[in-house]
Structure formats: structure tokens, C-alpha cells
Amino acid sequence: MMETSLNKPDRMGKSRLFRIFVILGSVFMILLIIIYWDDVGATHLYLHTTISGPHSSRLPLEGHADPKHKPDDDKDVSFLSDIDAFVNQFLEGTADPTEQVRGGTPPGDAHNQSTEKPEERFIPRREWKIHLTPIAAEKKQRQDSRKQLIRDVCSSNSSLNFPGKNRTFDDIPNKELDHLIVDDRHGVIYCYVPKVACTNWKRIMIVLSESLLVDGAPYQDPMDIPQPLVHNTSLHFTFNKFWKRYGKFSRHLMKIKLKKYTKFLFIRDPFVRLISAYRNKFEQENEDFYKRFAVVMLKRFGNYSKPPASAVDAFAAGVRPAFSHFIQYLLDANTEKDMPFNEHWRQVYRLCHPCQINYDFVGKLETLDEDAEQLLRILRVDNVVEFPRSYHNRTVTSWEENWFADIPYESRRKLYQLYEADFRLFGYSKPSILLHE
Template identity: 45%
Template sequence: MGSNKEFKAVFLLPGLLVFITLTIHGLEFYQLNIAPKFSEQQRLRKDLLRKQCGGINQSLVNLNKIDLKNFIVDDKHGIIYCYIPKVACTNWKRTIIALNHDEPYPDPQSFKSNLVHRFDRFKLLTQFPMPERKAKLKHYTKFLFVRDPFVRLISAYRDKMQKYDQYFYDGYVRVILQRFTNQRNLTVNYNVARKKGLRPSFYNFIQYIVDPRTQTYAFEPHWSQMYRLCHPCLIEYDFVGHQESLQEDAQELLKMVKLENDIKFPPSYENMTSADSVMDWFQSVPLEDRRMLYRIYEEDFQLFGYRRPTELLDD
């Protein structure tokens, strides 16, 4: 693909003229190519969102009332990505970093995972004035990727409770161990704790999430409800991807934005959790706690089309 020439686009909002730097590539996409390129799967996913959000008025008027810190803006290609931790966000961040280099784009896998999560690598929607945020949300291609909520919790537990760093040890692991295992006088050093094998069980982690004390505060993003991070009933997404069909969905999205020949989405090496292994993980969790957990994440299940796991919730 040739280089994308920048130009100034003017959008009229009530009482305001908003000047936004766009690209010919991005403008061509959202003016001409969004609707024709939706697959049947995308139509069904977006129809479900509209149906589930039916009682909620989708309006950018309320934009100042929500948290937009998970929204990454790529002005070069007219893209906004709402990232959800534990849903391929490392590889999507790698891809966006690569896309903001000169062509030919570097291999996204060349960017180390411990560096891609630094906020200084991205433009966040929160960095723009409110009129510009609204204009970008109206005219850019907006996408997110979601995942079975309980499988995402298992992934979060394995990553942040079993392989914790100092941040997660101080803020969560020590709290969980003290609250649910009655351990006292715990070391302050996470390396010492890991060497001693100090780790909450999966059940301890679930106990923490369903604890009313936990729910008085915003959840840590790795286990926060997906709808709370990306607000699908307020923001009308152009593409809704699923972790369960990650490679196919990633290719479809890149094709939609005419980048499929310019960059390759990285392969995923994470072991996908099967239905049987989900059952194994939840064996230690009492039925009532499973039901409480489902109520916490029920909107995610319903909004994004994941079936209610009856094998975990029914007698």
C-alpha cells in the first residue's frame, strides 16, 4: 500500500468546529467500506449488542461520564481500539505500534511484550479534548475483542495470582491470603513470597471477587467486567472480535481496514481453556459462589453472546 497522506477534516458538532488530522486511507474506509464488508458473524454479534442494550440510549452526550482510559487511538489509520486485558491485548498493541511505523511495517512480534503496555507508546482517547473525542468516536473505526468471561478469569488468575509481580502481590495477593487463608506476618517482598510458594488458590481468588468488600471499589482491569472497560451500550463498535476465533477475526478486521496485505497479526500461543478444564478449575468453588460470580459477570455473558454455563450453575 502506498503512504497515507494526511489532511485536515472538519466536523461540525453543536456550536463547535472540530479540526482533526485524519488520513485518506482512514477516511475512505469509514465513508465507503464499513457496511459492505461486515460478515454475517459480525452482523449477528452487533445485532445482539443492540438488542441487549435496547433499554440504554446510545449517545455520545454522556461521554464525559465514563472512563475511556482503555481506548487507544491510531490517527494514521482512523482506528480506535478498546483493549481488554487477557483478550489478546498484547498482540493488538504490538500490531498498532507496528502500524505507526513507516512502511513496510515491522513485524509486530519484534516488540517485546513487557514494553508494549507502556502508555507512552500510544495516543489514548482521554488525551484529546472532549469535542475531538466525540468526533473520533463518531468517524473512526472502533473495535474490541472479548472472551468467555469465566475463561478470562482463569487466565487472569494464572497470570496475576500464580505469576504475580510486586504490584499484584502488594495490592491483591497479600490481601487475599490474609483475608481468606488467615495468614499473617506475610513478607513484603514478592520474590520471597514466590519462593515460599505463597499463592492464593483459585477458590480464594473467586472468594475475593464475590466478597462484598471487593465490590465497593472498581475491579482491577484484568478481571473487571468487559462492558465496564469498553462501554458497548454507549459506543457503537464497527467490529466485535472474539478470542475464541481470534486469528479469523483479526484477519477479517485487517481486511476491513485494507491492511491485510501490509501486516500480519501475530499468532497466539496461549493454551485455550477447554470446557472440561473450566469444569476442573471450578471443582473447588461451591455452587453458591459460582452463582454469585455469574451474577457479577452476567452482562458480559449476555452482551457478547456467551452461553450461560449451566454445568457450573445448575444443581
């Protein structure tokens, strides 16, 4: 009896030690999976198909079912989503407190929002599309040509050199990855470029990720999303937020998602984009851009020692920077000494890093409607969302000569050098009329 009671503490100690080893071993194995899962055949666990919850609005209407859709597909779960859930749990307390939680209400935007779990109810959707014809060969060839051109310009044999061309993905600071929006539900990464239909593409990403609710259910029509919410950073999970969520695993997870997900961006003629940015930010009353940029332009180049204090006062007095002032501001060496270019006129190669990220789809604003339709088919989400039809009152290339009429030749030449990488990478011809060639 005495021997039994003496051995009992030993057995309890061994049992406790065994449980500790089991727990530590389990955590170690899970971490190994996180680090090496892409090397052990995980490719088949995540396909670029819609991965969604049981919302009946996502089911095909009766009599119009997609023959390729299998009922059991809804039971599949993204492997990366499982990893996200685990790492969030394992690194509890490290998440970005400003980040929007799916289904929550963005700070200060409580209108028509609800944090309650959406009810399972039928929401009418468009009929599921069944494409009987493949994407046209010329459209595929156009994409191949655009992507090959980027590879050629980025290669070491290319005659064009520009900052950051030869760095690796690991060399890119986290703060420069803030334009890469990730949708884990559908395996999509979108690099948004301001003044290139990015408002509507952000709307698409909100609908796909279901990061914003109205009356307890995700938005289904992109145009129903209020514009002030579209650019709310809490609604978009971007690469620069990975560090706060995943810590030391962030770069590896970025690389996994870059490898597995479909990556796309949209671009436009660089000079036309500058004209569009000027029209939008300085020809309209924009208090933020007036105080941050217009006042600087007026002081440096407009001979205004004391510009009006507000955009309202400035517009009332007919005071605003001219397009020539904007160009002088871009060419001034002091501009980027004060701060990096604003995203609305920053070069695309600095926003989206095409030499470090192998994009699967390169769209252009000049062919927006057909490129958008092709991309949504490639992503297999054209049954979920439609890209809003573009309007035709946009800045176009034919306006360049008029806009640059008062810009001296030397300034035009320097401006082209500043944006030459974007011209060359994305196949835009050198504006010979502006440069007198």
C-alpha cells in the first residue's frame, strides 16, 4: 500500500510530462506544415474556384445549374484559410486592431451595417453562366504578349534600368506592398493602381471577399457599395498587413499565395494617367489634396507666398495650380526628398513590382470592358459578380497634345524619363508628337 502511494506521484508526473510532449509535438508538426506545405503536394487542396459558405444566394437557380459544379465542392475549405485561422489563434493578440473583421462594421461607418451573423436566406442572384465557347485565341495571345514584354524589360539583358529593377521580392519593404489586395476566398491578388478603374475593382474585391455587409448580408452588386467605403483600408487585406497578423511567417505566406493565387493589375498610358490625376485632384475641390500638394505647388511655382487657407476659399478666388505647376512639382528633386510620390502619380512599377511578381493577367484601361470580362471568366467568378460597364467621359490619349501644349520640351523629355519604365514595361509607345521625334 505504501509502495503504491509512493509511485502515484511518479505516474502523475510522467503522465503530465507525456501530455506536454504531445502538445509540443503537435504544435511543431503544424508549424512544419505551415512552412513546408507547398512542398508536400498541397497544390490540389486549393483550386481557383469559388470557396464560399452556405449562402443560398450562391447556389445556381433551379434549372440553370452549372454542369461543372459539384454539390460537394461547397464542403471544400481553402488550406490557406485553415492556416490563417491557426496562425491567428497561435499568435493571438498580434492582429492589427484597425483591420476590418469580416462581417463587421468599419470604424465610423455604421450606416446599414450589422455585426450580427447573416441569416440563411435566399437572395436572388443572376443565373449561373455556362460558357460553351473558350476564350478567343487572340485574347489569350494578347495576354501572353503583355506578360512576355514585362519579362523582357525586367531581364538583365534589357537596356532599360530603373530603381528596384534587380531587387528580389524579399528586398521590397512591407510599406511598399500596401497595394496588393488579397482575397483568400477565391485565390485572387489584385494590385490596384489609382486612376486605372481601381474604385470599381476594389468594389469587386469587396463583393468577392464579403468583407462588408448590408442588412446582415454581403453586398452582391458592386455599384451598391457606397463610394466613401470603397477606399476604406480596413475593408481590404493587403500584403503590408501580413506582418501584424503572421509575424515571422508573413513573407513565406506571401510567397505561397503569390505562387498559388491568380494575380492581376490594370494599367493605362502613363501621361494620360497624370492628366487624369490632375483633373480629379486639382480641378475639383479636394481639401486634403489642396492642403497637402496644391499649396506647395502654388508657393513653389505659382508665385503665391500665402495661398488661400482652404480649397473652398481657393476655388472661390479662382486660385488653383495649373497643369504646368503639377508637372514642375513632379520634376522637382525636392518633391521626393520631402515624401514619396503620392499613389495617384507614383509609377506603376513602384506600386506593383512587376519585376518581382509574375502577374497572371495584365489588363489595360484602353481595353477595360473586354479585359474585365475575360479576367472574371479566368477567375471563375463571372457567375458571382459583373464588372460595372465603363463610362466614356474619361481622359484619353488624344488629349495629350492639348494638355502638354504649354509644357516646355525639356520638361516633357524629363517627364518621359521619369515614367519611361512604365511606358516600356506595359507596351505604350513613346509619345513622339510631344517629344518632336
